[in-house]
Amino acid sequence: xxxxxxxxxxxxxxxxxxxxxxxxxxxxxxxxxxxxxxxxxxxxxxxxxxxxxxxxxxxxxxxxxxxxxxxxxxxxxxxxxxxxxxxxxxxxxxxxxxxxxxxxxxxxxxxxxxxxxxxxxxxxxxxxxxxxxxxxxxxxxxxxxxxxxxxxxxxxxxxxxxxxxxxxxxxxxxxxxxxxxxxxxxxxxxxxxxxxxxxxxxxxxxxxxxxxxxxxxxxxxxxxxxxxxxxxxxxxxxxxxxxxxxxxxxxxxxxxxxxxxxxxxxxxxxxxxxxxxxxxxxxxxxxxxxxxxxxxxxxxxxxxxxxxxxxxxxxxxxxxxxxxxxxxxxxxxxxxxxxxxxxxxxxxxxxxxxxxxxxxxxxxxxxxxxxxxxxxxxxxxxxxxxxxxxxxxxxxxx
Numbered sequence: 001x002x003x004x005x006x007x008x009x010x011x012x013x014x015x016x017x018x019x020x021x022x023x024x025x026x027x028x029x030x031x032x033x034x035x036x037x038x039x040x041x042x043x044x045x046x047x048x049x050x051x052x053x054x055x056x057x058x059x060x061x062x063x064x065x066x067x068x069x070x071x072x073x074x075x076x077x078x079x080x081x082x083x084x085x086x087x088x089x090x091x092x093x094x095x096x097x098x099x100x101x102x103x104x105x106x107x108x109x110x111x112x113x114x115x116x117x118x119x120x121x122x123x124x125x126x127x128x129x130x131x132x133x134x135x136x137x138x139x140x141x142x143x144x145x146x147x148x149x150x151x152x153x154x155x156x157x158x159x160x161x162x163x164x165x166x167x168x169x170x171x172x173x174x175x176x177x178x179x180x181x182x183x184x185x186x187x188x189x190x191x192x193x194x195x196x197x198x199x200x201x202x203x204x205x206x207x208x209x210x211x212x213x214x215x216x217x218x219x220x221x222x223x224x225x226x227x228x229x230x231x232x233x234x235x236x237x238x239x240x241x242x243x244x245x246x247x248x249x250x251x252x253x254x255x256x257x258x259x260x261x262x263x264x265x266x267x268x269x270x271x272x273x274x275x276x277x278x279x280x281x282x283x284x285x286x287x288x289x290x291x292x293x294x295x296x297x298x299x300x301x302x303x304x305x306x307x308x309x310x311x312x313x314x315x316x317x318x319x320x321x322x323x324x325x326x327x328x329x330x331x332x333x334x335x336x337x338x339x340x341x342x343x344x345x346x347x348x349x350x351x352x353x354x355x356x357x358x359x360x361x362x363x364x365x366x367x368x369x370x371x372x373x374x375x376x377x378x379x380x381x382x383x384x385x386x387x388x389x390x391x392x393x394x395x396x397x398x
Contacts, residue, residue: 061087061176061219062256065268066094068301069174069217072248072270072308075099077111079119079171084152084205086122089133091174093140096120100141117144121166123152134162153187153201169211176219177202179264193239195232199224203236207243212274216244222265225249241322244271248311250283250304255290278323281311 070091075081081095099115100107107115120142124130130149137145146166150157181198188194191204199221206216227233240246250268257264265286271277283304290296307317 061090062296063090063094064296064298064301065219065252065256066090066174067098067298068250068304069219069268069270070094070098071305072268073172073174073215073217075172077103077107077115077119080167081120081172081174082170082209083122083173083175084209085175085177085202086124086133086147087126087129087176089122089124089136089145089147091176092120092122092142092145093136095172095174096137096140096142116142121146121148121163121170123148123150123163125149125151125158127158130159151187153183153190153198153205155190156186169214170209171211171214173206173209173214173216173218175202175206179221179223179266193232193235195230195236197223197230197232200232200236203240207239207273210244210273214273215270216273217268217270220267220269222267225267225269240271241277244273244277245275246271246277246280246322248281248283248308251286253285253288253290253296256296276323278321280320280322281308281317282320283307283317285316 075095075098077099081092083089083091086092096115096119099119100112103111103115120137122133122145124133124147127149130147133147134145137147144162146163148157148163148166149159177199179199182196183198183201184196187201188196191201193200193204195201203218203220203224206218210216224233224237246269248268248270252266252268254265256266285296285300285304288296288300303314303316306312307314311317311319313319
């Protein structure tokens with residue numbers, strides 16, 4: 001067992017030291033971003049699990065990243081929050097803390113009951129992580145954690161007893177999908193654009209779970225944003241930009257997920273469903289050096305929150321006029337499309353003529369000789385014993 005799994009107390013002095021440390025725990029000694037002492041300890045253990053197993057990146061998102069995403073999305077009491085790949089439920093737990101803290105003493109009993117019982121929904125596939133996610137929400141004060149156990153992409157449930165009567169669509173979606181995973185055909189059949197890439201399928205899953213004016217904050221790797229050599233990636237991004245307003249992308253440093261066992265370069269993407277993308281405000285933190293001993297902190301995002309309300313420009317931020325550039329690209333591509341259509345029209349008669357000649361050649365090779373023998377009609381079919389392999393048909397792809 002590792003040090004994460006057990007703590008050794010091998011002397012009376014060690015035991016006394018532990019009791020002294022426990023006695024020092026108080027409300028004033030706890031980080032004010034956590035409401036419950038046990039929840040703070042628990043999340044520290046979750047981070048250590050990621051470091052020890054070197055695979056925590058798929059289950060554990062750095063808490064400073066989560067806090068930034070929740071603050072930008074700004075969930076409101078009375079609306080639902082959803083994470084289709086919730087892992088240890090960091091996004092849901094932090095959303096609860098954010099909403100509860102924002103309401104303060106003015107929160108009513110009805111609002112508090114709604115917040116604790118009818119607000120947070122998630123799905124988790126991993127057998128070992130599922131009970132951890134439930135415990136995390138309970139320790140944060142969520143009385144009814146609606147967490148579905150099973151494969152969110154294929155829809156095959158392992159246990160759905162806590163997920164009874166969920167809404168068809170959700171008001172807020174927050175998630176960090178697994179990167180680099182490969183899904184089989186069983187999962188791909190649920191989606192319009194087929195690909196084995198787990199994160200692309202999850203993006204399609206997110207779009208299905210949103211309604212008009214739903215807001216999403218999602219962690220995306222560089223491949224999803226910039227890869228163009230696979231149809232599933234391109235089609236999914238086109239659907240996103242046509243159905244949603246992608247209004248902000250934050251480029252994170254390369255080492256943000258190193259402490260959780262993953263080193264992939266990531267971005268934070270925020271969008272609202274219901275209108276197509278007109279412009280994207282981009283904020284760049286890629287030049288900051290971070291690692292296990294120098295993690296991303298709250299101060300790294302101070303300028304982001306100063307500029308976000310007005311989408312201001314700076315050395316780190318700028319606005320991309322997406323709709324304008326798209327129209328410009330379409331205009332530049334028009335002559336090539338017209339030329340391609342012309343070539344296709346010219347090639348079509350040639351292709352039809354080639355098909356007809358091949359049919360004639362085939363009939364000629366398999367012609368029959370007919371004659372009469374003793375008053376009876378006879379025929380012999382002549383066919384080439386070693387015919388040449390068929391040649392591929394000539395086609396033009398636009």
